[in-house]
Amino acid sequence: MNQPRRALVTGCAGFIGYHLAERLLQQGWQVVGIDNLNDYYSVELKHDRLALLQQHDGFEFIKADISDPQLYSDTLAQQAFSTVFHLAAQAGVRYSLENPHAYVQSNLVGFVNILEWLRQHPPQHFIYASSSSVYGNNKQAPFTTDQKVDSPVSLYGATKKSNEVMAHSYSHLFNIPATGLRFFTVYGPLGRPDMAPIKFASRIMRGDKIDVYNHGNLARDFTYVDDIVEGMVRLIDKAPNTENGAPHRVFNIGRGQPVQLLDFIKCLEQALGREADKQYLPMQEGDVERTWADTKSLEQVTGFTPQVSLEQGIARFAEWFKRYQEKRTIA
Structure with a gap:
């Protein structure tokens, strides 16, 4: 009988x-x-x-910080995984203006700790989270992975660019098959309260004003979380080779259809059955006007294209949000 495959997922909560x-x-x-x-x-x-x-028998949880060296010398020292997914990080663009050291500790120190551990325990495939934030205010659209990304406009984006460079060097030096994924504005049930869908939904349902930055002149490549996960799962058995000098590559993973912020808000209003009270504000530091993913290279490798439209995704999100708010206040 075949043994089940084992994966490590950092940032599992x-x-x-x-x-x-x-x-x-x-x-x-x-x-x-x-x-x-x-x-x-x-x-x-x-x-x-x-x-x-934890309802699944095949799940084991370790409460630990990826920047703690003891995690690797003790807890993970004798563990082996066919695939390692590294999603743990200090997230958030705006928070990086207030607390830069949290980003250095988690996104840089934690990342090199993971790489050093992988050097001793190489998996069949290391898949890690990068971000569309690496593109900064790039004017060429859609964003492609062969564009220069040397001018991020936030420390968060800078740490994600650093992760890609670090992963490439370790892949080259120690033959670690690695794929970086530049996520584009992921949303859906159980999403992050610091991101627009939950922030807006909470305020709309309370009757509070929502902050609309750059007077609404923003566009985002909103991507439903199930599509993101489908793309990741399809990559598992498609580890890169050494054609480019290292078994490392980077993909965009997004819907590939930027949506104007005001159109997103209108869709959310319809799903919630309430109108938003909008407060128009100037652009925020560290923010960008538009994101737009070119995902052709990922589609060529995996054969997958996103399936969930904005209307479908927002409807699913709103249904979850209204249920969840009955028992929890999350934003």
Whole structure:
């Protein structure tokens, strides 16, 4: 009888980490999840995600910080995984203006700790989270992975660009097959309260004003979380080779259809059955006017294109949000 495949998912109590771990468990994988359950946003929400994962027999949780060397010398020293998904990070563009050291510790120190551990315990495939934030205010659209990304406009974006460079060097030096994924504005059930869908939905339902930056002249490549997870799962058995000098590559992963912010708000209003009271404000520091993913290279490798339209995704999100708000206040 074949043994189930084993995956490590860092950031398993986070938004994307939870959905990915849930999908792997449903497919019969054994999943070890790591998360430090920090209080950047609602810890209750993280515990609720974790409780859902702990309903599966194949799930093991380790509460730990990826920047702690003891995690690798003790807890993970004798562990072996066919695939390692690294999603743990200090998230948020605006928070990086207030607390830069949190980003250095988690996104840089934590990342090199993971790479050093992989050097001793190489998996068949290392898949890690980058971000569309690496593109900064790039004017060429859609964004393609062969564009220069040397001018991020936030420290968060700078740390994600650094992750790509670090992963490439370790792949080259130690033959670690690695794929970086530049996520584009992921949304859906159990999402992050610091992002627009939950922030807007909470205020709309309370009758509070929502802040609309750059007077609404913003566009985002909103991508439903199930599409993100599908793309990640399809990559598992497609580790890169050494054609370019290192078994490392980077993909955009998004819907590939930028949506104007005001159109997104209108869609959310319809799904919630309430109109938003909008407060128009100037552009925020560290923000960008538009994101737009060119995903052709990912589609060529995996054969997958996103399936969930904005209207479908927002309807699913709104249905979850109204149910969840009956028992929790998350934003």
